[in-house]
Amino acid sequence: MRRLRLVVLALLVAVGLLAPGAPARAAQDLLFGGGAVTGVYFKAVLYACNIINRYSDGTYNCIGRPGLGSVFNVNAVSRGLLDFGFVQSDVQYQAFNGEDEWERKPLENLRSLFSLHTETVLLVTRAATPIRTVEDLRGQSVNLGNPGSGARVNAEQILELYGIDIENDIRAEGLQQNEANQALIEGKIDAFFYTVGNPAIAIEDIADAVEIRIVPIDSPAVQAFVAERPYYVMTEVPGGLYRGVDQGVVTYGVNATVVTRAEMPDEVVSDFVSMIFENLDELRTSYPVFETLDPATMMEGLSAPLHPAAEAWFTRQGLL
Ligand code: GLU
Numbered sequence: 197m198r199r200l201r202l203v204v205l206a207l208l209v210a211v212g213l214l215a216p217g218a219p220a221r222a223a224q225d226l227l228f229g230g231g232a233v234t235g236v237y238f239k240a241v242l243y244a245c246n247i248i249n250r251y252s253d254g255t256y257n258c259i260g261r262p263g264l265g266s267v268f269n270v271n272a273v274s275r276g277l278l279d280f281g282f283v284q285s286d287v288q289y290q291a292f293n294g295e296d297e298w299e300r301k302p303l304e305n306l307r308s309l310f311s312l313h314t315e316t317v318l319l320v321t322r323a324a325t326p327i328r329t330v331e332d333l334r335g336q337s338v339n340l341g342n343p344g345s346g347a348r349v350n351a352e353q354i355l356e357l358y359g360i361d362i363e364n365d366i367r368a369e370g371l372q373q374n375e376a377n378q379a380l381i382e383g384k385i386d387a388f389f390y391t392v393g394n395p396a397i398a399i400e401d402i403a404d405a406v407e408i409r410i411v412p413i414d415s416p417a418v419q420a421f422v423a424e425r426p427y428y429v430m431t432e433v434p435g436g437l438y439r440g441v442d443q444g445v446v447t448y449g450v451n452a453t454v455v456t457r458a459e460m461p462d463e464v465v466s467d468f469v470s471m472i473f474e475n476l477d478e479l480r481t482s483y484p485v486f487e488t489l490d491p492a493t494m495m496e497g498l499s500a501p502l503h504p505a506a507e508a509w510f511t512r513q514g515l516l
Contacts, residue, residue: 228260231262232374248468315452316392350391377398432447465506
């Protein structure tokens with residue numbers, strides 16, 4: 197009988213129900229939303245979660261999720277379906293301030309944390325098509341990006357700036373980026389828009405498979421549009437990054453930012469930002485897009501208020 201009691205006791209200790217010290221606590225899941233599997237957001241959430249999981253001593257179980265992109269992420273974070281998410285700086289601005297898609301229903305609980313890399317709005321075609329300017333898209337089959345992506349937001353605004361009607365002037369597709377890559381290679385579409393950090397594997401893969409051209413997005417209307425908005429900047433896709441694209445190509449860019457919601461506990465936010473910033477070197481060496489990460493520029497491009505715990509941590513570090 198005594199023996200049986202000892203066995204039961206040992207079993208209870210083993211399963212953690214009667215631990216002699218502090219009771220073992222299950223790790224807290226943190227869901228971090230990225231983008232298409234061939235994009236940069238998904239890489240970023242995988243590397244970031246890897247850092248959180250290795251340095252948090254079992255406190256967190258951070259899960260990097262592939263997803264539909266900025267618009268989806270910002271809505272999912274606000275509603276509590278994701279804890280953290282990547283979102284383009286322009287989409288962050290629109291969502292928090294109740295513009296465009298969020299007119300009259302701003303995401304008031306959205307809180308920003310930091311920026312990571314810069315992204316450029318790309319218009320990619322095969323070198324063999326006659327498409328050399330945005331104007332030339334008329335009559336062609338063009339992927340705008342899947343609904344839920346930030347890329348699609350940019351594609352729609354560019355076509356509007358050029359007076360190209362989506363319904364009547366082009367054959368518009370709404371493919372996810374991995375499908376769009378294949379479709380461009382196989383000639384099923386003539387061009388696609390994609391807003392992404394460089395060098396993106398998605399673009400490298402296509403450039404290795406077919407001759408490509410990146411088309412400039414630059415007109416007086418585009419320049420005025422960018423100048424009026426603090427979250428856009430005219431920039432260049434550097435030459436020499438993708439096979440066959442030797443010269444820089446003018447376009448505009450955004451910041452890839454990380455957001456959460458006001459309800460996220462201070463302790464979690466403080467742990468999250470401190471672990472990322474204290475291990476930035478690991479992120480820098482993990483992937484070429486992150487090579488130039490700089491804490492000072494990581495404070496830029498944020499239009500939703502900082503989460504108070506992030507603000508407190510950045511202040512203590514002298515970053516604000
Ligand atoms: N900027 C893109 C979007 O929001 C995603 C880019 C990426 O996955 O790296 O749709």
